[in-house]
Amino acid sequence: MKVLFDSSGNPYPGAYIKQCVSAFGEGYSEAVQIIIRRSKDGIDKGIFLKSSAKLMSSFKMTRSGPFKGVGRPGAKDLDNDRRVLSASWEAIAESVLELKEFLISRPNTTRSRVLVEILEIERSQVAEKLWGMFKRLLPLCMSKTSLGLVGASKLLFSLLPEVALPVDNIQWRKLFKTVDYSDVICLMANEIVEWERLSGQRIDECDPNSTIFKQ
Numbered sequence: 001m002k003v004l005f006d007s008s009g010n011p012y013p014g015a016y017i018k019q020c021v022s023a024f025g026e027g028y029s030e031a032v033q034i035i036i037r038r039s040k041d042g043i044d045k046g047i048f049l050k051s052s053a054k055l056m057s058s059f060k061m062t063r064s065g066p067f068k069g070v071g072r073p074g075a076k077d078l079d080n081d082r083r084v085l086s087a088s089w090e091a092i093a094e095s096v097l098e099l100k101e102f103l104i105s106r107p108n109t110t111r112s113r114v115l116v117e118i119l120e121i122e123r124s125q126v127a128e129k130l131w132g133m134f135k136r137l138l139p140l141c142m143s144k145t146s147l148g149l150v151g152a153s154k155l156l157f158s159l160l161p162e163v164a165l166p167v168d169n170i171q172w173r174k175l176f177k178t179v180d181y182s183d184v185i186c187l188m189a190n191e192i193v194e195w196e197r198l199s200g201q202r203i204d205e206c207d208p209n210s211t212i213f214k215q
Contacts, residue, residue, distance in 0.1 A: 003175070004195040004203075011199040017206040029208075031058040036161050040111070043100050043159055045089050051158040052085055053078040055166070059154065065143045066151060088140050088155050092133040096159050099129050103162065112204045115163045115189050116196070123189055124182075126163055130156060131182035149179060156181075 005011055022029075035051045053071035056062050062070045062080075069080035079085045103126070109117040115126070134152050141151030149172050156164040165188055167176065176184050192203050 002191070004191055011195050014199065014201045014206045017203075018208055021206065022208050027058050031055050032161065035158055039100075039159060039161060043096060045086075045093070048089050048159055049078045049085050052088070052155055055154055055158045056151075059166075061151065061154070065146060066141055066148075084140055088137055091136040091140065092159075095129060095133050095136075099126065099133075099160065099163075102126075103160075111162050113202070115185075116192050116203075124186065127182035127185040127189075130160070130164060130185055131180065134181040147179070153181065153184075 002009075004017065031054050034054055038047050038051050053062075056067045057071045061067045062072075066082065066084050067080065070085060071078050072080070077086075103111075103114055106114060106118050106122070115123060118126070133156060137152035137155055138148040141148030141155070150167065150169055153165060153167040157166040163185065165184060167184060172179070176187065178184065196202060
């Protein structure tokens with residue numbers, strides 16, 4: 001995986017990365033900001049329902065498939081008729097709360113950088129915990145035309161944006177070339193560490209919305 005480096009192996013300038021992040025658009029950026037703020041101090045089912053519905057809608061994943069109807073106007077709790085969000089929460093609630101507590105308790109780390117600031121062995125443990133939850137979410141996110149990889153990654157991101165990564169189909173196929181979510185997390189973290197070492201910059205400073213982690 002080489003996202004932060006050019007074809008010659010040189011780190012992209014921070015200004016270029018910031019430009020790429022800005023290109024995602026206001027709708028996506030707004031959804032991410034809301035999710036990060038909501039999950040700052042803790043997580044519960046209500047927060048998950050609101051955040052996951054917001055994220056799925058921003059990715060236009062509520063028009064068909066397992067998440068069809070999620071977040072529809074007038075819905076009692078933002079879930080759809082299949083109760084996919086409620087079932088997802090029940091599948092991973094205990095594990096996600098344990099992981100959130102672990103992340104909050106890490107000394108000498110900031111939320112926006114926790115994945116690269118914790119010890120390497122801890123990073124591997126976080127990745128394995130995410131992978132375990134990811135596998136429990138997959139059956140709920142599958143459809144006739146999808147393996148559920150995209151949906152599962154986005155559900156985890158809506159709960160743990162400081163360590164999870166929402167991965168689209170083309171990224172699974174062309175970039176990461178794996179279905180192991182722990183590999184995705186470790187590849188991402190290792191590349192960030194290497195980019196920061198070679199560029200002398202911090203990756204969070206390249207995010208135009210990085211200050212939302214401090215709110």
